[in-house]
Structure formats: C-alpha cells, structure tokens
Amino acid sequence: xxxxxRHILLVLSGKGGVGKSTICTELALALRHGGHRxxxxxxxxxxxxxxRMLRMQDRAxxxxxxxxVPVFVGQDRGIALMSIGFLLERPDxxxxxxxxxxxxxxxxxxxDVAWGDLDFLIVDTPPGTSDEHISxxxxxxxxxxxxxxLVTTPQ
Amino acid sequence: QPSGPAEEALRDRRARLQSRGLPRQKPIxxxxQVVVVASGKGGVGKSTTAVNIAxxxxxxxxxxxxxxxxxxxxxxxxxxxxxxKGNPELTPKNLMRPLKNYGIACMxxxxxIEETAPIVWRGLMVMSAVEKLLRQVDWGxxxxxxxxxxxxxxxxxxxxxxxxxxxxAVIISTPQDVALLDARKGxxxxxxxxxxxxxxxxxxxxxxxxxxxxxTHIFGADGVRDLAKTLGLDILGDIPLHxxxxxxxxxxxxxxxxxxxxxx
Numbered sequence: 001x002x003x004x005x006r007h008i009l010l011v012l013s014g015k016g017g018v019g020k021s022t023i024c025t026e027l028a029l030a031l032r033h034g035g036h037r038x039x040x041x042x043x044x045x046x047x048x049x050x051x052r053m054l055r056m057q058d059r060a061x062x063x064x065x066x067x068x069v070p071v072f073v074g075q076d077r078g079i080a081l082m083s084i085g086f087l088l089e090r091p092d093x094x095x096x097x098x099x100x101x102x103x104x105x106x107x108x109x110x111x112d113v114a115w116g117d118l119d120f121l122i123v124d125t126p127p128g129t130s131d132e133h134i135s136x137x138x139x140x141x142x143x144x145x146x147x148x149x150l151v152t153t154p155q
Numbered sequence: 156q157p158s159g160p161a162e163e164a165l166r167d168r169r170a171r172l173q174s175r176g177l178p179r180q181k182p183i184x185x186x187x188q189v190v191v192v193a194s195g196k197g198g199v200g201k202s203t204t205a206v207n208i209a210x211x212x213x214x215x216x217x218x219x220x221x222x223x224x225x226x227x228x229x230x231x232x233x234x235x236x237x238x239x240k241g242n243p244e245l246t247p248k249n250l251m252r253p254l255k256n257y258g259i260a261c262m263x264x265x266x267x268i269e270e271t272a273p274i275v276w277r278g279l280m281v282m283s284a285v286e287k288l289l290r291q292v293d294w295g296x297x298x299x300x301x302x303x304x305x306x307x308x309x310x311x312x313x314x315x316x317x318x319x320x321x322x323x324a325v326i327i328s329t330p331q332d333v334a335l336l337d338a339r340k341g342x343x344x345x346x347x348x349x350x351x352x353x354x355x356x357x358x359x360x361x362x363x364x365x366x367x368x369x370x371t372h373i374f375g376a377d378g379v380r381d382l383a384k385t386l387g388l389d390i391l392g393d394i395p396l397h398x399x400x401x402x403x404x405x406x407x408x409x410x411x412x413x414x415x416x417x418x419x
Contacts, residue, residue: 092339092343096313099309127306129273130278134275
C-alpha cells in the first residue's frame with residue numbers, strides 16, 4: 001500500500017486533452033533524473049494513456065503476497081507504474097463502467113498495490129470532476145497528500 | 156467460448172436476463188433523429204465540432220429545426236460557444252425552455268449553474284441530471300438533436316445510449332496516438348450499446364503557418380484515416396488546426412456562422 005510513499009501529487013485539469021498525462025510522465029522522469037524514487041498511478045480508467053507514453057503497453061501486472069506488483073519502467077526499474085491499461089486483455093478493450101465499479105478499482109489501486117518505498121507518487125486523473133476524482137481523494141485521505149497540480153491551456 | 160445450440164441458448168438467456176434490469180429506450184417527444192458527437196479522448200474538438208455540425212445542418216436546409224444538447228455535465232462548453240447565458244424559463248407543463256441562438260435550440264448544464272461552479276458529482280447524480288436534460292426540456296419539433304458528449308466511456312455515455320434511440324454517433328479524434336487509442340475505445344463502446352457509428356472526423360489534422368504557409372502535422376499525419384480503415388468506418392471530415400476555429404468558438408461566433416467561406 002502507500003505507507004512507504006513520502007509525497008503524493010495529484011494532477012488535475014477539469015478540461016480534457018490539455019496534457020495531464022504528458023505532464024505526469026515528464027514530471028516523473030524529471031524527478032527520477034533528480035535521483036528520487038517515483039511511481040505513477042494512472043486512474044484514468046476510460047482512457048489510460050500512461051502505459052503507451054512510457055512504451056509499457058505490452059506489459060502485465062503480477063500478484064505477490066502484498067498485492068499487485070506495479071510495472072517497473074527502465075533498466076534501473078526506476079519508475080513504478082500502475083494503470084488499468086495493464087489489466088485489459090487487449091489494449092484496445094473499452095472500459096465502459098459506471099461509477100461504483102470505477103470506485104472499487106481505484107480503492108484497490110490505492111490499497112492493494114505493493115508500491116514499496118517511494119519519494120513521490122504522481123496520480124494522473126481523467127478529465128472532469130467525477131467519480132474517479134472523488135474516489136481517489138477519499139482513498140488517499142489518510143496518506144501524505146502533498147497537493148494537486150492543475151494543467152490547462154490558454155484557451 | 157464453447158459453441159453449439161445449448162451454449163447459444165444459455166448465452167441468449169443470460170443476455171435477456173441481464174437486459175431486463177436496463178432502462179427501456181424511449182424516444183424524446185418531437186425529436187426525429189439524434190446524432191451524438193463523441194470521442195473517448197478529451198480536448199479533441201467534440202464541442203467545437205458539435206456546435207458547427209448543428210449550425211451546418213441548419214444552414215444547409217433552412218426548413219430543418221435543429222437542437223443542441225450539451226451532455227458534458229462536468230465541463231459544459233456549449234453556452235460559451237453559442238454565446239448563450241441565463242437560466243431557462245419553465246413552460247406551463249414545467250419543462251425547461253431551451254435557449255436559442257443562430258436558430259438552434261440549446262440546453263446545457265451550463266445554464267443551470269454558475270459559470271465557475273464545479274460539478275463534483277458521482278455517477279448516480281450525473282445520471283439523474285442527464286435524464287432531466289433529455290426529458291424535461293421542451294424541445295418542440297426537431298428534425299435533428301445533436302448531442303455533445305463528454306470525454307470518456309462511462310456514466311453519461313451509457314445513460315444517453317440506454318435511454319434514447321440514437322440514429323448515429325460521430326467520433327472525433329486528432330491523429331495523435333493516445334487520442335486514437337481512446338477513439339477506438341469510443342467506437343467499441345458504441346458497438347457494445349448498439350449505436351451505429353456514422354464515421355470518424357479527423358480534427359486538428361494539420362497546421363499552416365500564417366506567415367510562411369509551411370504545413371506541420373502537429374498531432375501526426377493521417378492517424379484517424381488509418382484507424383477508420385482498420386475499423387471499416389468512413390472519414391466524415393478532415394479539419395485543420397486553424398486559429399480561426401478556436402477564436403470564433405471562444406467568442407461565441409462559431410466559424411460556420413461567422414466565416415462560412417473559410418477553409419476551416
């Protein structure tokens with residue numbers, strides 16, 4: 001679970017397509033370059049973009065006795081990544097779920113993933129201010145939530 | 156999965172049992188055809204395209220009555236793009252009267268809340284809001300109702316497609332890989348809920364420098380055309396990334412109305 005994570009950052013926008021996933025990925029890589037241990041939690045269940053951005057879309061997650069093992073990126077396994085993208089049978093499978101099912105999975109992503117010791121966990125969210133966002137904040141309530149970054153374009 | 160008459164019968168029975176719990180599709184009174192504009196991905200131009208499609212339908216045939224429903228509960232863009240503001244009036248039958256501009260009857264969550272107020276709602280409340288926007292509006296007699304969908308493949312999309320019969324869906328995407336990934340899921344979703352996909356629109360396909368006219372494919376080239384081929388769908392349009400499209404929408408004078416002769 002998240003007890004070994006020192007700081008949690010949420011990346012939000014409201015509007016879609018402004019670059020949340022891109023910024024999450026670049027931020028994680030930049031923090032990694034700075035020598036920190038980093039994880040990315042992708043709670044965009046309908047449109048998970050992070051696996052593809054890190055070329056991890058063909059990977060799968062495994063179980064260990066403390067839960068799911070995140071996918072590790074890079075030779076040095078420097079970034080821990082969890083996304084619904086890894087749980088789909090095929091990467092093109094659509095996730096057409098209503099709120100309660102989404103909430104259940106997000107809770108699991110928070111409590112049942114063996115994140116280990118991380119300096120930063122960056123959470124990529126979908127557009128809007130809905131189930132995913134409410135569930136994520138509720139599930140993270142008891143952990144060290146550093147804050148949220150808002151991404152927007154000038155439009 | 157095993158096949159054969161016994162397994163077929165079991166699958167049919169299971170499907171029938173599951174569908175018993177689903178809402179029945181009922182057409183909106185007075186509305187002849189519903190077209191939804193969706194994408195899966197955010198920020199690819201659904202609202203912009205939906206607004207311009209509605210205006211183009213009306214411009215092409217002035218005898219047709221067109222309505223525009225903004226189903227993006229969380230981020231309603233239609234009020235701004237159609238230059239409409241204010242709370243809808245109620246008819247004697249307690250239905251909301253749509254706001255009209257450029258001859259198009261519009262309804263949006265944006266008319267019911269403060270412009271800056273966020274809607275931080277779970278799916279159940281969103282479903283109820285969508286029901287109201289569909290059924291508790293005095294649409295009158297419409298030939299076309301264009302519905303602007305929010306990004307994603309969740310509650311709103313399911314609620315709309317389960318509640319009303321839809322003539323077809325138009326899927327918007329940019330050529331970018333991550334947008335195509337989501338557009339594909341959008342198409343898959345419509346297949347799951349038995350809504351015919353009319354085709355794909357390739358948006359933001361190319362940018363032409365206003366100074367030297369050099370063309371850059373900022374989001375990649377032809378990604379949507381390739382996806383259309385793979386899915387066996389038509390390309391309904393190819394729209395460039397043009398500053399006029401964004402400027403006219405931001406100012407509430409969509410390009411179809413304000414610059415009907417432009418390339419965009």
